[in-house]
Amino acid sequence: MESFNELRERVARLSDVRAAAAVLSWDQETYMPSGAGEARAHQLATLQQLAHEMFTDDELAGLLDRAAAEVAGHDADSDEARIVKVLVRDRDKAVKLPSRLVADLARETALAQQAWAQARQANDFPAFLPHLETVMALTIEKAEALGYEDTPYDALLDEYEPDMRASEVRTVFAELRDELVPLVEAIADCPKPDDACLRAGFDENAQWRFGEAVIADFGFDFDRGRQDRSAHPFSTNFSTTDVRITTRVDHDFLPPALFGTLHEAGHAMYEQGVDPALDRTGLASGTSLGVHESQSRLWENMVGRSHAFWRHYYSKLQTDFSTQLAGVSLDDFHRAINRVEPSLIRVEADEVTYNLHVMIRFELELDLVEGRLAPADLPDAWNSKYEQALGLRPDSDANGVLQDIHWSFGLIGYFPTYSLGNLISAQLYDRADSDLGGIEAQVERGEFGPLRDWLREHVHRHGSKFSATELLQRITGGGLEAGPWLNYARTKFGQLYGL
Amino acid sequence: MESFNELRERVARLSDVRAAAAVLSWDQETYMPSGAGEARAHQLATLQQLAHEMFTDDELAGLLDRAAAEVAGHDADSDEARIVKVLVRDRDKAVKLPSRLVADLARETALAQQAWAQARQANDFPAFLPHLETVMALTIEKAEALGYEDTPYDALLDEYEPDMRASEVRTVFAELRDELVPLVEAIADCPKPDDACLRAGFDENAQWRFGEAVIADFGFDFDRGRQDRSAHPFSTNFSTTDVRITTRVDHDFLPPALFGTLHEAGHAMYEQGVDPALDRTGLASGTSLGVHESQSRLWENMVGRSHAFWRHYYSKLQTDFSTQLAGVSLDDFHRAINRVEPSLIRVEADEVTYNLHVMIRFELELDLVEGRLAPADLPDAWNSKYEQALGLRPDSDANGVLQDIHWSFGLIGYFPTYSLGNLISAQLYDRADSDLGGIEAQVERGEFGPLRDWLREHVHRHGSKFSATELLQRITGGGLEAGPWLNYARTKFGQLYGL
Numbered sequence: 001m002e003s004f005n006e007l008r009e010r011v012a013r014l015s016d017v018r019a020a021a022a023v024l025s026w027d028q029e030t031y032m033p034s035g036a037g038e039a040r041a042h043q044l045a046t047l048q049q050l051a052h053e054m055f056t057d058d059e060l061a062g063l064l065d066r067a068a069a070e071v072a073g074h075d076a077d078s079d080e081a082r083i084v085k086v087l088v089r090d091r092d093k094a095v096k097l098p099s100r101l102v103a104d105l106a107r108e109t110a111l112a113q114q115a116w117a118q119a120r121q122a123n124d125f126p127a128f129l130p131h132l133e134t135v136m137a138l139t140i141e142k143a144e145a146l147g148y149e150d151t152p153y154d155a156l157l158d159e160y161e162p163d164m165r166a167s168e169v170r171t172v173f174a175e176l177r178d179e180l181v182p183l184v185e186a187i188a189d190c191p192k193p194d195d196a197c198l199r200a201g202f203d204e205n206a207q208w209r210f211g212e213a214v215i216a217d218f219g220f221d222f223d224r225g226r227q228d229r230s231a232h233p234f235s236t237n238f239s240t241t242d243v244r245i246t247t248r249v250d251h252d253f254l255p256p257a258l259f260g261t262l263h264e265a266g267h268a269m270y271e272q273g274v275d276p277a278l279d280r281t282g283l284a285s286g287t288s289l290g291v292h293e294s295q296s297r298l299w300e301n302m303v304g305r306s307h308a309f310w311r312h313y314y315s316k317l318q319t320d321f322s323t324q325l326a327g328v329s330l331d332d333f334h335r336a337i338n339r340v341e342p343s344l345i346r347v348e349a350d351e352v353t354y355n356l357h358v359m360i361r362f363e364l365e366l367d368l369v370e371g372r373l374a375p376a377d378l379p380d381a382w383n384s385k386y387e388q389a390l391g392l393r394p395d396s397d398a399n400g401v402l403q404d405i406h407w408s409f410g411l412i413g414y415f416p417t418y419s420l421g422n423l424i425s426a427q428l429y430d431r432a433d434s435d436l437g438g439i440e441a442q443v444e445r446g447e448f449g450p451l452r453d454w455l456r457e458h459v460h461r462h463g464s465k466f467s468a469t470e471l472l473q474r475i476t477g478g479g480l481e482a483g484p485w486l487n488y489a490r491t492k493f494g495q496l497y498g499l
Numbered sequence: 500m501e502s503f504n505e506l507r508e509r510v511a512r513l514s515d516v517r518a519a520a521a522v523l524s525w526d527q528e529t530y531m532p533s534g535a536g537e538a539r540a541h542q543l544a545t546l547q548q549l550a551h552e553m554f555t556d557d558e559l560a561g562l563l564d565r566a567a568a569e570v571a572g573h574d575a576d577s578d579e580a581r582i583v584k585v586l587v588r589d590r591d592k593a594v595k596l597p598s599r600l601v602a603d604l605a606r607e608t609a610l611a612q613q614a615w616a617q618a619r620q621a622n623d624f625p626a627f628l629p630h631l632e633t634v635m636a637l638t639i640e641k642a643e644a645l646g647y648e649d650t651p652y653d654a655l656l657d658e659y660e661p662d663m664r665a666s667e668v669r670t671v672f673a674e675l676r677d678e679l680v681p682l683v684e685a686i687a688d689c690p691k692p693d694d695a696c697l698r699a700g701f702d703e704n705a706q707w708r709f710g711e712a713v714i715a716d717f718g719f720d721f722d723r724g725r726q727d728r729s730a731h732p733f734s735t736n737f738s739t740t741d742v743r744i745t746t747r748v749d750h751d752f753l754p755p756a757l758f759g760t761l762h763e764a765g766h767a768m769y770e771q772g773v774d775p776a777l778d779r780t781g782l783a784s785g786t787s788l789g790v791h792e793s794q795s796r797l798w799e800n801m802v803g804r805s806h807a808f809w810r811h812y813y814s815k816l817q818t819d820f821s822t823q824l825a826g827v828s829l830d831d832f833h834r835a836i837n838r839v840e841p842s843l844i845r846v847e848a849d850e851v852t853y854n855l856h857v858m859i860r861f862e863l864e865l866d867l868v869e870g871r872l873a874p875a876d877l878p879d880a881w882n883s884k885y886e887q888a889l890g891l892r893p894d895s896d897a898n899g900v901l902q903d904i905h906w907s908f909g910l911i912g913y914f915p916t917y918s919l920g921n922l923i924s925a926q927l928y929d930r931a932d933s934d935l936g937g938i939e940a941q942v943e944r945g946e947f948g949p950l951r952d953w954l955r956e957h958v959h960r961h962g963s964k965f966s967a968t969e970l971l972q973r974i975t976g977g978g979l980e981a982g983p984w985l986n987y988a989r990t991k992f993g994q995l996y997g998l
Contacts, residue, residue, distance in 0.1 A: 016541055016545035020522075023522060031530075031725060033721065038740070039518070046519075047515070223533050226532050238542070239539075241537070242531065280541065
């Protein structure tokens with residue numbers, strides 16, 4: 001195993017450089033002073049270029065070949081065999097990208113991210129446009145370099161959801177849309193639940209403490225993680241022993257901090273649950289964004305917005321916010337946090353309309369990448385699609401095309417994984433529910449250990465050893481399906497709205 | 500200038516990697532979760548090894564030679580000429596260190612730093628001892644690799660105070676001690692000022708705000724810096740646009756946070772004042788620790804503990820802490836913050852006895868490095884020296900040999916620069932006072948701009964272009980002198996104690 005061990009040592013150093021870049025990105029979003037943007041962009045570009053050079057180094061190719069021969073006799077599912085397999089797959093992609101393009105993308109996206117933050121605050125799309133044009137051009141160049149059969153979008157999607165194709169997303173999104181549109185319409189005909197109780201003014205520190213107490217109950221390990229504030233909530237990891245989440249706190253609206261914290265903790269527990277033996281191998285992280293989002297959505301929505309969950313926690317929440325919630329019944333609170341209503345902001349959307357937000361972005365991205373839409377025309381295209389799909393026209397670009405950070409980071413092909421995550425979350429939940437003999441009763445008792453351990457055993461510990469498809473096959477015996485999530489949505493919202 | 504420009508590009512990338520390592524170190528001291536220590540040690544070791552490899556790369560030697568030829572016709576004090584000169588000097592040192600030793604030191608000191616923090620908290624020197632032994636052995640190996648004429652200590656001191664020798668430190672420390680010991684004795688015979696007013700219990704957020712308001716007045720730029728909490732206050736910089744300080748806040752004792760903030764801001768304003776043209780050249784940082792400490796001591800002590808300073812700020816402090824300070828006169832407060840009394844903790848020592856703390860560490864370091872003292876025997880040696888020099892024997896190792904973070908970081912040869920900084924601060928202050936026509940009156944009016952701009956013009960903007968000796972020569976026409984600081988101390992404390 002001489003070559004394999006040398007490979008591991010090299011990949012360990014590569015992982016360290018990638019982790020350092022992740023620390024710098026975390027810092028940029030949380031604590032970095034405003035004037036440091038340009039210097040940070042240089043630093044990130046250099047680290048990402050170095051990591052790229054280390055990964056595409058010619059010597060590594062020979063080492064991978066020799067290591068592959070050494071592990072040929074191992075169980076195909078062993079750590080050793082999978083480490084070599086995944087490294088070969090990822091390196092094959094990486095060598096297609098010129099080092100110059102990697103550095104350009106790193107630097108330009110760091111600058112674009114800062115420009116986006118300012119443009120969003122100032123509702124100034126034109127100020128962001130030149131950055132978006134640069135990032136889009138580099139992203140299309142990246143897609144061309146990576147190669148594809150059908151559409152350049154496939155090359156980009158593959159970065160976040162390996163082996164998924166735009167055509168498959170189109171198919172599954174069509175199936176979703178066919179049920180969602182009538183569901184949204186049926187709900188629109190019902191009386192709207194009153195959610196004034198969520199807008200009563202909530203002490204920010206008390207909100208923070210409540211959220212952290214819940215995720216500690218879930219099993220988020222604060223010795224190996226922490227939570228900070230940022231404009232856009234995210235989760236990141238530098239090792240299995242250092243997994244961080246961020247949230248934002250709105251004094252006048254309870255859901256963003258609370259459900260944001262549960263959501264990000266779902267991501268983070270995935271990373272904290274990876275087998276430490278995979279640390280510094282390149283495989284110690286979630287296998288795809290769809291599977292990642294299945295974890296965040298499962299804890300945020302299927303657990304955190306369930307009636308059983310609030311049967312356990314509502315009295316504590318009432319105690320913490322007695323002036324706001326003393327006169328609000330559990331059922332009314334549960335209806336308020338599950339209120340379905342077309343809205344402008346994706347991250348604040350309910351579970352039902354959320355997927356429509358994602359579909360709009362998917363369609364716009366396809367148009368951008370395939371050249372049918374210029375970045376300059378995005379605000380109009382965005383607003384028209386919102387009007388068509390959700391019956392609402394954004395009152396400003398800040399509440400429209402500027403609301404998401406993703407494109408500034410060059411994350412094109414990322415949005416569909418949010419909806420894929422919804423679908424996978426229901427597939428996993430159904431299987432766990434059957435294995436554990438009823439999750440709902442456990443949640444009502446505040447017992448999250450069985451669900452968390454089931455996820456750790458079947459999903460988390462494997463890191464990137466298995467692809468999303470392989471993981472679903474191992475767990476459910478089948479592939480991606482929309483049925484379980486549609487069934488969940490029909491049941492839950494059918495009951496809530498008496499449909 | 501083709502080679503020079505290529506050199507700059509390479510050194511810019513090297514600076515980025517060093518900056519990334521500095522961000523990771525900052526994070527380790529401020530926000531990193533407790534369980535992440537080992538992973539962070541790996542990450543830091545990899546970055547430092549990479550930076551070392553980039554700096555000692557053979558191609559860089561040729562490039563430096565060719566760049567030196569290109570700038571041969573430039574003014575010897577031009578940025579271009581100085582960049583090449585300083586890079587040649589530093590690279591000559593770096594190539595003497597094997598890459599393996601650099602990585603070992605980075606990893607072992609990261610681990611030792613965490614072990615130190617725990618050992619200090621638990622008052623458990625034996626738990627720290629194996630780490631200290633490892634770090635000391637590696638440090639001595641480093642000194643041998645760097646080479647020296649007289650003592651291995653010279654090789655270590657040179658890292659922090661280029662061109663300074665242990666023998667020179669010994670000489671100037673002897674001159675200091677000859678005056679300090681009788682001064683401390685004379686003060687000991689006087690009635691002690693009452694400092695109960697500093698121990699009255701102070702809201703931590705109010706302490707924080709007061710300190711930040713003062714350094715904003717000094718000219719610390721919060722758009723290019725920030726302050727956080729850490730166990731041991733420090734200042735660090737990732738670019739001239741990102742300079743960070745930390746402090747600790749003691750609810751029951753006013754001085755640590757207040758004067759710690761002023762001290763670290765002195766360091767930080769040096770870094771913020773470097774000419775941005777030097778960013779990413781390797782020269783965009785203070786030239787030596789002695790000069791750095793001259794800046795922190797000047798703002799903390801010569802400004803921040805002066806009577807004039809408190810004539811400006813005391814009424815504001817009284818307003819912020821009215822219950823504690825309403826009945827305390829300006830003169831009594833000024834006497835309290837300048838109370839001279841032998842004590843156990845260096846960072847809380849008064850200006851007069853402070854240098855005795857430094858001398859003890861210098862003597863112990865010499866004994867350690869020259870092999871006369873084993874790390875295991877440090878607690879006894881430490882305690883004996885404190886008894887001898889200050890008349891106090893530490894009641895615990897936490898208040899004795901474990902109080903400083905430095906040795907855990909492998910920073911041997913660093914302590915003397917604290918006292919050198921005191922001496923330089925007085926030399927600079929005297930010169931600025933003469934150039935500006937009386938700093939005291941400006942300070943009393945809260946006008947810090949003239950002093951800050953004088954320091955920026957004569958010290959800050961040059962970064963590492965000139966050595967400490969060159970800088971002193973340019974400013975004062977002479978070299979390092981103890982006279983100005985002794986004169987300052989005699990005058991100030993003579994008045995305070997009526998000697």
